[in-house]
Amino acid sequence: MASSAASGEEPVPLLPALLLFRRLDADFAAALRQRFRVLDFFASGEPLPAFLAGAAALPDPPRAAVVMGGGAVRVDAALLDAVPSLGFVFSTGAGVDHIDLRECARRSVAVANSGTVYSADVADHAVGMLIDVLRRVSAAERFVRSGLWPAQGDYPLGTKLGGKRVGIIGLGNIGSLNSKRLEAFGCIIHYNSRRSRDSVPYKYFFNVHDLASESDVLVVACALNKDTRHIVNKDVLEALGKDGIIINIGRGANIDEAELVRALKEGRIAGAGLDVFENEPKVPAELFSMDNVVMTSHVAVFTSESRSDLRDTTIGNLEAFFSGKPLLTQVLPW
Amino acid sequence: MASSAASGEEPVPLLPALLLFRRLDADFAAALRQRFRVLDFFASGEPLPAFLAGAAALPDPPRAAVVMGGGAVRVDAALLDAVPSLGFVFSTGAGVDHIDLRECARRSVAVANSGTVYSADVADHAVGMLIDVLRRVSAAERFVRSGLWPAQGDYPLGTKLGGKRVGIIGLGNIGSLNSKRLEAFGCIIHYNSRRSRDSVPYKYFFNVHDLASESDVLVVACALNKDTRHIVNKDVLEALGKDGIIINIGRGANIDEAELVRALKEGRIAGAGLDVFENEPKVPAELFSMDNVVMTSHVAVFTSESRSDLRDTTIGNLEAFFSGKPLLTQVLPW
Known part of the structure; x- marks a missing residue:
């Protein structure tokens, strides 16, 4: 985890911005913040419309979003309208039932999921x-x-x-x-x-x-x-x-x-x-x-091993998107 | 189960006698009683020495015993001394740690177990x-x-x-x-x-x-x-x-x-x-x-399917012994 920090501290504004709609454990959150400017909905304490409007108004608005499978926030037309800069949605679950794939496809928003990690x-x-x-x-x-x-x-x-x-x-x-x-x-x-x-x-x-x-x-x-x-x-x-x-x-x-x-x-x-x-x-x-x-309490996916694989898959997909490379676990092409 | 009963009621005294040191479900017990004269220790209410002495004194004393794996009754020199007519011990478990195999071998008492049913x-x-x-x-x-x-x-x-x-x-x-x-x-x-x-x-x-x-x-x-x-x-x-x-x-x-x-x-x-x-x-x-x-409460062996297989294996071994045929799941030869 120290590797990219060790390569020299880059000025924060240069990191690509992303929306985060999921609580993460400390390691995972730290790994994301090292690489991206994380706009964390749950940490913001704001209502969703205000949070999205604030993000969209930034000089460098977020181009990616990380959402939780089965989570509270749905990626639908309203969300995509609110932040038109979004070009990529990553689901930390295998299921993408909380993402309106038709709307994403219509707007050429790429979608990837957790693939086979679970x-x-x-x-x-x-x-x-x-x-x-x-x-x-x-x-x-x-x-x-x-x-x-x-x-x-x-x-x-x-x-x-x-x-x-x-x-x-x-x-x-x-x-x-x-x-x-x-x-x-x-x-x-x-x-x-x-x-x-x-x-x-x-x-x-x-x-x-x-x-x-x-x-x-x-x-x-x-x-x-x-x-x-x-x-x-x-x-x-x-x-x-x-x-x-x-x-x-x-x-x-x-x-x-x-x-x-x-x-x-x-x-x-x-x-x-x-x-x-x-x-x-x-x-x-x-x-x-x-x-x-x-x-059991929706724990079939919950092992420390799969959690670590998920972190790698999330970061791998985000880095691929921001550098214009093919997504690792693509659901919708971009 | 009706098959041997349907072949005509044999007079009870002709059935070979066996000692039973295990509680059985109703089907299993009925299947045994159809084929053998069952001397049931737990049903007798007698202390073990009296029960064994009574069995040994019968005109047609028991030649076989059915014992439970890990059960309360051990087949040791004392038991074999008390009922010298015994020639076969069947354990309804795979383990035979409750049977003194050395004593059985010394007296040419055959031993079989539940084999692979569990x-x-x-x-x-x-x-x-x-x-x-x-x-x-x-x-x-x-x-x-x-x-x-x-x-x-x-x-x-x-x-x-x-x-x-x-x-x-x-x-x-x-x-x-x-x-x-x-x-x-x-x-x-x-x-x-x-x-x-x-x-x-x-x-x-x-x-x-x-x-x-x-x-x-x-x-x-x-x-x-x-x-x-x-x-x-x-x-x-x-x-x-x-x-x-x-x-x-x-x-x-x-x-x-x-x-x-x-x-x-x-x-x-x-x-x-x-x-x-x-x-x-x-x-x-x-x-x-x-x-x-x-x-769990020693239930790894407990399925209705294995229980039915055990009944078949128990009766098969007893019938083999009483008819002088090779035992099905022999532990000690006879």
Whole structure:
């Protein structure tokens, strides 16, 4: 981190300006400030319109913005109108559902995302949650921690992972890494994706309802867009059936959460492992008393290793943009 | 299950007798009683010596015994002396540390165990606990369930599984299945075993201390015997180091539990996933407040699928013994 500072202190005004719409850990923030003039929305304390107007009025207005996936600030026509100097938006998540890609494309604003830095971690977390639901790890954990083992004896049986038919919704990077891991446990992989892939030996289902009816487990690993909002709805849950388990490491809104809660309450599906929710950080309180549900707080991407990879990817893309080189993890060309 | 009953009711006295030292679920018990005259110790309510004396005095004394792995009743010289008609002992667990194999061999008492019926489930559970410890699944679960997410925001970062050096102690059936699963996550496998194996590409360590010092994670997957009691001791924990994680799906006494608790309390190792304990069902209370520890109640073998496989294996071995055929999952020949 000392490298560019060691090369001599450049006068601050020469650094390219960028808008930051995300809280960062100290290392990451320091690495950005070494290279860029960071206009930090959350640190500014200003309302968004005033912050954007102030940035746009600078003699050297910001040409790039760093936004958080699923964060509070959406990159839409209003934001792009307010700061017309913007030419590049970087999402620190893989999802870009908070960025209006059509508006960006229309204005030739380039977009990049975190690429694959999180993919292995998310795939790992999905496997961990599936084992947890099937084998009741968190539930047995509560049982042991509450001191009930000596009094109550054996904990109820779990269910074997091997031989399970796992239907993956979205066979992108995360879904593919998830399938490779699950194959090692003896699972049978099915998938739904925008199109069938010749490169994988798995059975393809054109629609999610059919996938659910031939799967024991559904793993939601797709991006959120208008086609995938509530892609798991009441009918799909019905098709999955009372022994079925659902794992969501996509976005909360990929599932109709109210229907999911109802299906769990009524025993119409067997269990769920959820890292994401429709109204984070709010989690439906009905889930808190269910032992067949495993919930984590949108942490599937959160490891110190992936955080460090994200820093490199963020800075790499910003430096590429400001020096006119190809973006590293481009979503929209510029 | 109806098959042998449908073949006509045989008179009860003709069924071969066996001693049962284990509580069974209703299906399993019914399947045994259909085929054998079951002398059930726990149902008898008698003290062990009286129960054994009664069984030995029968006109057709029991020739086989079914005992539980890690159960309350040990098959030792005293038990074998009390019922000299015994010619076969079946352990419903993979471990036979509760059976004095030397005494059995000396008396030509055959021994069989559950074979590999649990191996995949135990290997799966070990992976689940490792992901749980690294990625803080159970801890994040508690965080979400207690409603802290909205108030406290992001949960602390976990650690990536890929690239971790996993040292497996005991590369038997369970250890091998565990290693295959972990390879799919990008782990680097090392192992310690009684002897090096040419059939695997992993690095072999003759002693556990050296294995620990070159591993990020230790997985205890060995049997319990005099050589492996406290095979993970203070020195091994020291060698594993403060970033190290230990997973135990062997037997509680494979680890010096008091030293493990001390190392965890003092931050000399990073975390643990424990399905077994030295004095089950007692668990050291100090562990209850640790978020870097995942504890389950000896359930790594507990799935409905493995339970059904166990029933088949138990009956298959007993029928083989009583009809003079080779045992299916023999530990000691007869």
